[in-house]
Amino acid sequence: xxxxxxxxxxxxxxxATQKITKAMQMVAAAKLRRAQExxxxxxxxxxxxxxxxxxxxxxxxxxxxAPALMTGTGKDDVHLLVVATADRGLAGAFNSQxxxxxxxxxxxxxxxxxxxxxxxxxxxxxxxxxxxxxxxIVERLELREVKQIGFSNAEQISRRVIEMFNAGEFDVCxxxxxxxxxxxxxxxxxxxxxxxxxxxxxxxxxxxxxxLYEYEPGPEEILNDLIPRNLTVQIFRALLxxxxxxxxxxxxxxxxxxxNAGDMINRLNISYNxxxxxxITKELIEIISGxxxx
Amino acid sequence: xxxxxxxxxxxxxxxxxxxxxESIVIPATEGEMTVMANHSPVMTTIKPGIVTIxxxxxxxxxxxxxxxxxxxxxxxCTLLAESATHIDALNKADIMARVERARADVGSAxxxxxxxxxxxxxxxxxxxxxxx
Numbered sequence: 001x002x003x004x005x006x007x008x009x010x011x012x013x014x015x016a017t018q019k020i021t022k023a024m025q026m027v028a029a030a031k032l033r034r035a036q037e038x039x040x041x042x043x044x045x046x047x048x049x050x051x052x053x054x055x056x057x058x059x060x061x062x063x064x065x066a067p068a069l070m071t072g073t074g075k076d077d078v079h080l081l082v083v084a085t086a087d088r089g090l091a092g093a094f095n096s097q098x099x100x101x102x103x104x105x106x107x108x109x110x111x112x113x114x115x116x117x118x119x120x121x122x123x124x125x126x127x128x129x130x131x132x133x134x135x136x137i138v139e140r141l142e143l144r145e146v147k148q149i150g151f152s153n154a155e156q157i158s159r160r161v162i163e164m165f166n167a168g169e170f171d172v173c174x175x176x177x178x179x180x181x182x183x184x185x186x187x188x189x190x191x192x193x194x195x196x197x198x199x200x201x202x203x204x205x206x207x208x209x210x211x212l213y214e215y216e217p218g219p220e221e222i223l224n225d226l227i228p229r230n231l232t233v234q235i236f237r238a239l240l241x242x243x244x245x246x247x248x249x250x251x252x253x254x255x256x257x258x259x260n261a262g263d264m265i266n267r268l269n270i271s272y273n274x275x276x277x278x279x280i281t282k283e284l285i286e287i288i289s290g291x292x293x294x
Numbered sequence: 295x296x297x298x299x300x301x302x303x304x305x306x307x308x309x310x311x312x313x314x315x316e317s318i319v320i321p322a323t324e325g326e327m328t329v330m331a332n333h334s335p336v337m338t339t340i341k342p343g344i345v346t347i348x349x350x351x352x353x354x355x356x357x358x359x360x361x362x363x364x365x366x367x368x369x370x371c372t373l374l375a376e377s378a379t380h381i382d383a384l385n386k387a388d389i390m391a392r393v394e395r396a397r398a399d400v401g402s403a404x405x406x407x408x409x410x411x412x413x414x415x416x417x418x419x420x421x422x423x424x425x426x
Contacts, residue, residue, distance in 0.1 A: 041308035048304055048372055052365050056337065151306040151377065216324050216338035225339055226363070229376070236306055 004275055011268040018261035024090070025254035032183065032247035038148070039180070039240040046233050053230055059219045067220075069162070069227045072195030073171045078115040080138075080170035081106065082161065082193070084177040084238055085125030086246040087144040092253035094178065094186060094246055095124035101188035102176045106133060117170055121157060121239075139164075149243055154236035161235075162228055165194055177238035178245040184252050186245035191238070193231055297331040298350035300370045303357060305378045310357065311347065318371065319346040320364050321418075329364075329371050336366045341418040342392075344381070345373065356381040358422070360392065361415070389423045 002010070083102045085095045102118075102125070109116050119139040120126040126140050139160060146153055161173060173194040178186040215222055296316045303311040317330045321343025340362050347355045362375035379385075396416040400409060 038307070042306055044302075044309045045304045045306045045374060048302075048365070048374055052337065052363065052374070055365075154306075214334060214336045216322060216336060219337075222337060222339055222363070233306060 004272065004279070007268060007272040007275065011265060011272060014261050014264050014268065018258055018265065021254045021257040021261060025251055025258060028247045028251040028254060032244060032251055034148075035240065035244040035247050036180075039237075039244050042237060042240055046237055049226075049230055049233050053226060055213065056215075056219055056223055056226065059213060059215070067224050067227050069165065069194055069231070070196045070223075073168070075171045076114070078117065078170040078172070079109050080117045080119060080161070080164065080173045082119045082121060082157065082173065082175045082235075083125045083129065084175065084242050085120070085122035085128075086242065087123040087142055088246075089124060090253065091246050091250040092256075094249035095122075096128065097186070098176055098178050098188045099125055099128040101190070102129065103132065105174075105176070105190060106136070119157075119161070122242075138169075143239075149236075149239045151232070151236055154232050154239055157235050158228065158232040161193070162231065170194075175235065175238055177242050180241045180244040180248065183248040186249055191234065193234060196227060196230065299331040299368075301347065301373075302371070303345065303347075303359075303373045303375060303378060305375050310375075310378055310380075311355075314350040316348045316350055316352070318348065319344075320373065321345065321359070322364065329366055332368045333366050333371075335368065336364075338364050338366070340364055340373070340375070342415070342422045343418065344422070345378075358384055360419075386423075389419070393419050393423055 081102060083098065085098050089095065106116050106118070116133075116136050117138045118129060118133060118136045119141075120129060120137060121141045121143065123142050123144060126137065126142075130137060141157065141160075143149065143153060164170060165173070172192065175191045175193050177189060177191070179189040181187055298314040298316055301311065301313060301315040301318055302309065317328055319326055319328050320338075321341050322338045323341050324338070326343075327338075340359060342360045343358075345357045345359055347357070349355065357378050357380055359373070359375040359378045361377075362373065365372045365374070379388075393416065396412065396419050399412040400416055
């Protein structure tokens with residue numbers, strides 16, 4: 001049986017932990033709000049981009065050749081997987097969810113006899129995947145120092161990806177990230193980046209004037225310029241979703257931790273009080289029986 | 295008095311401008327162009343330069359953009375800029391850093407085509423940095 005002092009110490013330490021988890025939860029909540037705002041602010045751009053892209057592919061699709069980033073290399077042998085996770089832990093199952101999803105995908109590809117290359121973004125994903133596939137990781141990037149994910153971070157990634165593509169290092173590129181559904185639900189998602197799937201835009205979004213557009217310079221040149229940009233936008237969006245998801249997961253994980261610490265404090269309090277009462281009773285009995293003996 | 299129409303300046307990070315304007319001057323790759331209402335539909339790439347906006351209320355505003363696209367329709371114009379800043383918030387050091395980066399790109403271009411493009415970009419950028 002633990003002594004009163006031990007119980008007291010234990011309770012104090014759990015209280016200190018609870019304060020920390022509570023603070024982390026509040027920090028995550030504030031960051032989540034900011035991340036959601038950033039994701040929202042980025043939406044108009046990607047929407048417009050999709051519309052423009054749809055218009056222009058329509059114009060180009062009649063006969064002329066599309067850029068390689070869109071058509072791919074025509075092969076399907078070497079896969080590059082860009083796995084985007086967070087740089088920090090303590091976010092529940094957030095990082096391991098993405099990693100598990102990616103791992104299943106990798107195993108499937110390897111079983112089909114494909115060559116797999118991995119590009120990890122974020123420290124945690126790298127840590128997890130390194131255990132099993134350390135020889136497959138060709139590139140890694142950490143965004144630990146970055147306070148607010150900017151477009152330049154996404155550009156850095158897409159530049160590298162395009163460089164590798166132009167050097168013929170892979171045929172298909174897939175991006176893994178976590179889609180932010182709500183604070184308590186983040187869904188790991190795979191999105192194919194190269195060859196770019198033609199954007200699905202419903203007819204109402206594309207302008208009816210599409211056919212009448214004049215292009216300056218030509219449609220091909222614009223498309224050549226637009227596809228890499230679109231790639232960056234996709235990556236940027238994924239990174240933003242990831243940040244929001246990470247903060248959401250962290251918030252609910254820390255909320256759970258705070259609640260568990262509260263339960264634990266209650267339990268410790270009860271056993272502390274019981275033990276103190278037992279000790280008082282014992283002392284009383286000793287005094288009384290001592291007095292009776294006289 | 296020219297007819298007003300809707301203009302939007304969007305960067306990947308946020309929507310910078312969304313208002314009713316009278317005319318705007320876009321630094322298109324093939325030369326500057328002034329866009330007013332009922333312009334025929336044009337899609338053009340833009341070079342680094344200054345966008346001048348004249349709002350419907352007659353106010354003039356200027357933004358610096360670094361490459362992107364303009365999607366022009368008779369009743370609307372959307373400018374998708376890679377990155378954009380209001381002229382007042384402009385930072386000289388930022389432009390210099392971009393010029394440096396563009397210069398490095400020219401050096402590391404894999405083929406002639408890419409080099410020409412990088413050189414063009416650098417040229418526009420230096421012209422811009424001289425202008426401000």
